Amino acid sequence: MNLIEALERSKNPVAGDAKPFRVFLACGFTPLHLQTFLLAHLRQIFPESRIEMKTGLYGDLAGTLDRRDPMASDVLVVPIEWADLDSRLGIRILGGWQVSDLPEILASVDRQLARLQRALKSSAQSAPVVISLPTLPLPPLFYTPPDVSGAEKTQLLSSLARFAASLSSEHGIRILDSQALDLLSPMSGRLDIKSEVLTGFPYKLPFASTLAQSLASLVQTRAPKKGLITDLDDTLWAGILGEVGVDGVSWTLDHHSHMHGLYQQFLRSLASAGVLVGVASKNDLALVQEAFHRKDLLLKKDSVFPFEVNWHRKSESVQRILKAWNIGPEAVIFVDDSAMEAAEVKTAFPDMECLVFKKDDYQAVWDLLVHLRASFGKNAISKEDSIRLDSLRNAKPLLDASVQDGAASDDFLQRADSFISFDFTKKSKDGRAFELVNKTNQFNLNGKRYTESEWRKFLADPATFLVTASYQDKYGPLGKIAVLLGKVEDQKIHLHSWVMSCRAFSRRIEHHSLKKLFEKFDADEIAFNFESTQRNGPLQEFFTELIGEAPQSDMHLSRTVFLKKVPPLFHRVEETEDGRN
């Protein structure tokens, strides 16, 4: 995007009733064209919002952060440059580059980093913070040649790395990866000396656009894909299992099939991060089972569920895998070495991303892994990520019971030894609750998504409640699987949002959630902020089954009616609030 396009885009009119999205751009330099580019890229990402942008004072990044009204913005964007750490690391202040100045410059940088760290952590309490670390080349102030990383420069970089490490684990803070930026823009194309000296704006225009686009991308809360379905022959390993046998397939350097090994290692990494990995292969099941017993296979059998190994069309196998995972095709990526198979699956599931594993193209495999990481990457690993696969595998008896009886039988549920823990603590930092509300589609009251600042604001209101439900039974734990958000007024509950993970269907957790709300708030009625969406069919089915008619947009449910209609509930229940039972 060039500057003229950015100006045009940022000045295009938005709908009068567009929701405002308030961005605070905190930088120590003149924001000038970075502000224009950031606005334009944000408008591209959030076309339905009216982006309102404020900036701070020139030359005082830390002060800007300290003085900012924490409730006045929905996101804070902070591009840090060297001059923000000590003005002598910039070129507009002539403060001295003598060898004797260097120790004091380093000490001053440490002090400033500590101040910024405090301010940024504090800011992240009220709104998400997006940061880029210094992107520009350091001026030639060190006595070493520019191609030598001397002691002082190394110490400076080390201080910055410690600062970044401390912030990166902080909830609500996202740091732009310097390597990702390096791939998009070489260091030599970033600093505009003339502009920096004359106007205080340090970036060349193409780099300002790249940086703004990268920062804008981090502002967006992205829902990662949930599952990957892989082929086996010439994809997970080199060779056709049915032709070369179990010992003939390979994935090592000495067999010139190392990229398949790298792919296996990568899939295991995805699985360990909670991504669902399934297999769809036209193959002999007995042979595949034998192959998965090979000790040198990097992707272990336990990391894969389910295996669909047969001679039918791939799309049929994919359909069964989606059913076992209970997720939609748009959340899944399919990988196969055959372009024809990928096209066949794509035809059956247009919303699914179908990729070809180009087994003889080393660079293409590398690019595939990077793309997959971008699609599945998440900011943190939750407890639920570590138990997702086991919970799906353990849910198979329940699914089988549902298939046989139409719904899980009372007898089956009674013997499941199930336990629900309802937590009424209003924790704005509960990343799992926030994630569930923003990614759940099927059992979702209205499809409403929250920005991080909307979430915090809602919970800051004393009249609101947040309930999370965690579940386990004799087949294993499901973790935190349901979230209810609302307000209580005069013994009436207004339920604003209600989501439940698809892994938790058929256990009557939804019934018990309503029962718990009636009891906890001693309420006579629940008013549901229901809206029909393209994807919330399972929630609509629940209501239809419970009250005998399709849900309406302003539906209410009285306690009396609920108690008449609710089926038997067999869960043991625990209630906690602020860590107390």
Added chain:
Amino acid sequence: MAEIDDRLTRCFASVFPALSANELPNASVETVPDWDSLAAVTLVAVIEQEFDIQIDLMELPELTSYAAARNYLLKQTKP
């Protein structure tokens, strides 16, 4: 020449979106209230990028109107 006018008009329109197409050719520091130092820097950056030129620092104070910018560009493109 018509091509220069089209591109320059687009530059001015992007920096001064409140001006109508008829007002743009007569735009100057005197007639456009939004023409402040920030707009001037942005206008120069937009023209530099659009025409792939570097504007001489000595010329900056002279570029105070659409007509002046047009004359500058015509001089630059003379063989």
